[in-house]
Amino acid sequence: MEVAAAKALGAGIAVIALAGVGIGIGNIFSALVTSVARNPSARDQVFGLGILGFALTEAVALFALLIAFLILFT
Amino acid sequence: MAAEGQAIDALGQFKLSPVLGALGHSVNFTQANLFMVVAGLLTIGLLYFGARPRAIVPGRLQALAELSYEGILKMCTDQIGPEGRAFFPFVFTLFFFVLMGNLLGMMPYAFTYTSHIAVTFALAATVIVLVTVVALRIHGMHFFSYFFPDGAPKLLAPLIIPVEVISYLSRPVSLSIRLFANMVAGHVMLKVFATFVVMLAGAGSVGFVAAVFPLGLNVALIGFEFLVAFLQAYVFAILTCIYLHDAVHLH
Numbered sequence: 001m002e003v004a005a006a007k008a009l010g011a012g013i014a015v016i017a018l019a020g021v022g023i024g025i026g027n028i029f030s031a032l033v034t035s036v037a038r039n040p041s042a043r044d045q046v047f048g049l050g051i052l053g054f055a056l057t058e059a060v061a062l063f064a065l066l067i068a069f070l071i072l073f074t
Numbered sequence: 075m076a077a078e079g080q081a082i083d084a085l086g087q088f089k090l091s092p093v094l095g096a097l098g099h100s101v102n103f104t105q106a107n108l109f110m111v112v113a114g115l116l117t118i119g120l121l122y123f124g125a126r127p128r129a130i131v132p133g134r135l136q137a138l139a140e141l142s143y144e145g146i147l148k149m150c151t152d153q154i155g156p157e158g159r160a161f162f163p164f165v166f167t168l169f170f171f172v173l174m175g176n177l178l179g180m181m182p183y184a185f186t187y188t189s190h191i192a193v194t195f196a197l198a199a200t201v202i203v204l205v206t207v208v209a210l211r212i213h214g215m216h217f218f219s220y221f222f223p224d225g226a227p228k229l230l231a232p233l234i235i236p237v238e239v240i241s242y243l244s245r246p247v248s249l250s251i252r253l254f255a256n257m258v259a260g261h262v263m264l265k266v267f268a269t270f271v272v273m274l275a276g277a278g279s280v281g282f283v284a285a286v287f288p289l290g291l292n293v294a295l296i297g298f299e300f301l302v303a304f305l306q307a308y309v310f311a312i313l314t315c316i317y318l319h320d321a322v323h324l325h
Contacts, residue, residue: 051308059251059256062259066259069258
């Protein structure tokens, strides 16, 4: 039973990384909104960059989630 | 209700099993292979029937085919430069293979082949081998200067070179895990919520009414998953372009 409890705790600890990811994604979109507000004509260029940054940051969240799944289900 | 009293089986949907009867069984032709074939046929069909009318003012299907063609071509030439035209067929194929895999997986009873690390890592390994071969062919031995940027202090070489080598070698890992983890996480999330809805609805009349809210959330999540499906295909293609840019121009 201790192993199951430790697994649940470990999975919970593994997703603490999501705090940083939340800050990162918030940063990306705040910068995106600011830049579009300052220069609306640059929207097309910065939008692609913003989405790319979002996907790269989100990947970190998914790495953490993957570790949590590995701990829980294997 | 079916799921009542059962544990949530979130990973069962990724299990491979042979299809097409005895013939499929003998060559281990699984759902993943089947959906790869379907994805290929759909892509060919989209382009064939999209390009066939050759109308000056395109219809819907032709507009879709032209839009995707021009979009990927623009991505290639923007990211890689004029040399990008040479890599356009590769990036286009890659984009559509991943996109069709992600989108087909959103259909009920369908199988998401991009949710298997074997598939995504094979794609990422192809990309990285191509990038290395292209870089070696264009630059020869000069390619290895990629791992030590010009103007960096010589003293830092023992630090910079391992870091650059590790970051180069971790590209296929991050490229494959990004796609695979996105797909797995999305489908697991949908499955967990869907099972929860069924469990709640089976718990009596109060639960039946309460189950409307997670059901609505699940509908919204499916919309989000369609966005993710497209986004991940786009990110996969654009990262391939960025790596190819590094290979062609070295920094």
